[in-house]
Amino acid sequence: MPRYFIQPKKEFHVPVDARSMSPDNIKGKSIKEILELPVWEGNSRLRLGEIFEVSCSPEPEDTVELIIDSSNKIRYVGYKMSEGRIIIEGEAGCFLGYKMKGGMMIVRGNADSWLGSKMKDGIIEVFGNAGDHLGSKLPGEKPGKGMSGGEIIVHGSAGSYIGEGMSGGRIIVEGSSGIMPGYSMIGGSIFIRGGCNGLPGARMVKGKIVIGGVVPRILPSFHPDSVLSKGKVGKWAVTGRILLLIGDSVVGGRGRLYLNLDLNKYLEELAELLEVGGVEAW
């Protein structure tokens, strides 16, 4: 299978809707056909070839691979993709991997908001930072309409509302995050190695949030359950004195929130009531 290189012909000043740029769409097409695919620049519908240059390397690969140049104006890349690989050599725009169903996506720089929103399966790896609403649902939709499967790994930090309304899958953030991670989530897990700006797990019904760093504020609707020595999502783990809280009782939720007691002294008074436990019992 070939490898395609896609480069913008100019610097974009308005958003470019490139939802046709997915391995599923490009597989088996000649360069000429690829250049005919529709894209939108602002409000005008163009052919892909009008604003992008596409070349193809003969090098055989195990799967279709798209290598796209850095531009944070290009949106919806990898829309509904189910196979193959997309590598973005730098910055990526909004809605990357929106409704993704499989395959792999690698971003070498930073990704904008709504990365992996509503994704069902596949892997997204970002080496820089990610924006808000990582793996989330769209505003107004019911809880559970967000990411439902797959994995998003961010080696930098992420913005606010990550995993909003998610129902499955995994979000890993190696850095820190903004406010309200896991807002109204009903399943899946979120791991944040660094801190979070506050209010994790608001309106969560089910699922798991592990935060390794400082959390300045938690909601009063979470109740302490036990103190553990470890909190983990898959192979990612934080160790130390970890407080497990259950909530959000505002919606009658049974979600699990793991917070670091050593870094968040104000949680001690909740923890005082509980004995020190072993590794998580659930």
Next chain:
Amino acid sequence: MKSFLIKGGIVYDPLNGVEGEVIDIGLRNGVIVDPSSLDPRETIVVDARGMMVVPGGIDVHSHIAGPKVNTGRVMMVEDHYLTNIPGKMGLRSQTGRTVPNVYKIGYGYARLGYTTVVEAASPPLKTRHTHEELDSIPIIDKMTLILMDSNWIALDYISEGDLKGLAGYIAWLLHATKGYGVKIVDPGADLAWLYGKGYGIDLDTQLPEYNLTPREIILMLGEASTLLNLPHPIHVHCNRLGYPGNYSTTTRTLELSSKYSTGNKISMHITHVQFTGYKGSTWATLGSGGEEIARILRRQRNASVDLGQIIFGSVTTMTADAPFEHVLFHISRWKWAFADVEAETASGIVPYRYRRRNYVNTVQWTIGLEVALLTKDPWRTFITTDHPNAGPFTKYPRVIAWLMSRRAREEEMKKVNRRALKKTALPAVDEEFDFNDIIIATRAAPAKLLGLEDFKGHLGIGAQADIAIYNIDPGKVDPSRDWKIVEKALSRAEYVFKDGRIVVRGGRVVEETYGSTLYVKPEIPEDLSKTIVDKVREMFPYYYSIQYSNFIVDLSEIRKPREIPVKTLL
């Protein structure tokens, strides 16, 4: 302005006794004229052979503008992701699904062949907003009803038993807001709601603060609007809406209509009767009260109803019946918006989904159709979906198909909840409406109910040139069998004329015009007017957070105002 000759169409014009005759119609300067008076050199001939030519449709109850409609749009963000239609060829862009934007409302009604729509509920204080939005709705003529049942100044007059004062106050309020009529929503409930009550208030429940019952409120407002000789009678949304067993409240309210009526004029309009037609004592034992309501309605000649027919699918319910929306929020458990409008009224908004397999929703679906089919009086039963509460207005052709064809109903009945159907009369109903009945229920009767039969709802000489032409030959199509053809033809009018201009052609909007906003101006005696203004000015600082002078909507704030003068009996 150009003149048109509509040639060879099959005309239905119930107000002039025309039923399916081939008649030529001439239009000039926005009114209907004698075809022989047209100058052939500047007349465009529209070939309507084999097509049905009818007056423009009139919707007596729809929620198209005002603060709650706009809040509904804001709340339903997810409606806007996949519904955007870019503006092209001089038209504006359209968006929204359960609560469309203003342009989609205007174009949507025009495509259906509707040219006049009544916004059914506007809080007096926020009617300035309602007018701003009505001004932005293209093509159709519009008017707005004003909420009065929980208005404290009105209640002051009612509790004092001062009928003349109340009539004067209604006249002042309609003048101040440029409204068209009196709307009563779950009378007294929003007053009780301020005290944390208001759930399931019945006709004879004592209201807090005022020594009053909803029955007295309805009777006094009914009498006062009869005294004022308003063109549209009181428009009542009954008590206990949405509660099992509420059909008896509706029938008792219907019986009030004869208490103050004069002659054979309709003195009370009961709206979205489907929502207030439930039998049974709990949701689990819910049944249809459609038969009983139809029986009482046949007897009460001074009352009319509109259906509020359920369309299965997603909707956004919005009503000034705030306590009920709070109940519905706890049933649907998703989103809820709520507002109190000072000392006037309140409102609530909750999205909801009607499901075919749902027992309660199926019972709801049958009630509207039962009332229409069993009453069999299209002059007093109007087709509405209480847009956007029971379904979008764009589904009117579907409701018409159900009314015209037993087969269409049977097709739907195959898909709905069986257990619920057994509790209703609909499966045994054979009645079918014909084309003339439909044109009465959507054109002639609404024009009469709104007191606009002089220039709307018919095709006689001098009438406003609002005409819909549908590509269907009533002589050749059997609606009972070919209901799908009827539904399709009525969904996209072949031609629509608004004020003598072609606005729709082949189901597409071709020109954007703006219709007028109708309002009433009741003439009341000078001295009464003075006492009312003095009293309102005196009470204003106690009841309102704004100045008296800021309350009054000026005519300059309305795009195309059209006054309907009213000679009162005061």
